[in-house]
Amino acid sequence: MRHVLLALAALGLSACSTLGAGVSSDYYSLVRPKAVSVGDGSLVVTPQRPWNRERQLLFDSVRWVEDWTLNGPLLDGMTFVTGLKSGRYLIRQRRTEDRQVPKFRSDMSAPEITAMLESLYRVRGGAVDFRTLSLQPRQFLGTNGFQFDFEHLDSDELWRRGRAVGAVIDGELYLILFDAARSHYYGNAIGDFEAIVASARKRR
Secondary structure (H helix, E strand, C coil): CHHHHHHHHHCCCCCCCCCCCCCCCCCEEEECCCCEEECCCCEEECCCCCEEEECCCCCCCCCCEEEEECCCCCCEEEEEEEEECCCCCCCCCCCCCCCCCCCCCCCCCHHHHHHHHHHHHHHCCCEEEEEEEEEEEEEECCEEEEEEEEEEEECCCCEEEEEEEEEEECCEEEEEEEEEECCCHHHHHHHHHHHHHHHCEECC
């Protein structure tokens, strides 16, 4: 989801305001409704309808993060974090930058992971207001994980709402995050997100 992790580096994307599911271009490839590997290949999910996978970018992408969108990254998006190891970052950043997104640690609690996500939105996503709606335990990939619900106001003066479901498994972070414009787009695809979370499985 470019708005969250990749386009964090350029939240004011000039992408078209709507793609429509199934658009293919130099920047997007079609994800069909069937089992597909995401991120570093260690996670498999099954979407219920076509999505658009964003092309990995040379400088901003990391191999364990993958982004999808239905209608364009400014309107909605889903991010997959797969096998993020302790001591690694969700995004590439320069050590000389004043504001840093914390690195992931394998001993992080759910509140610490959600604080890391909040810093991601504030530092790289341009959020001027960020509100935690709820944080609760939830099973994910057959283990004890968490569900994080939030909303944020960005510099484009648009409120967005998000949900992240994740877990630390064998010291690595697995997480699926959905983020969309609060009016219409969140409600339009939250069911898709839940179906994808339910379908997720680790490759052995």
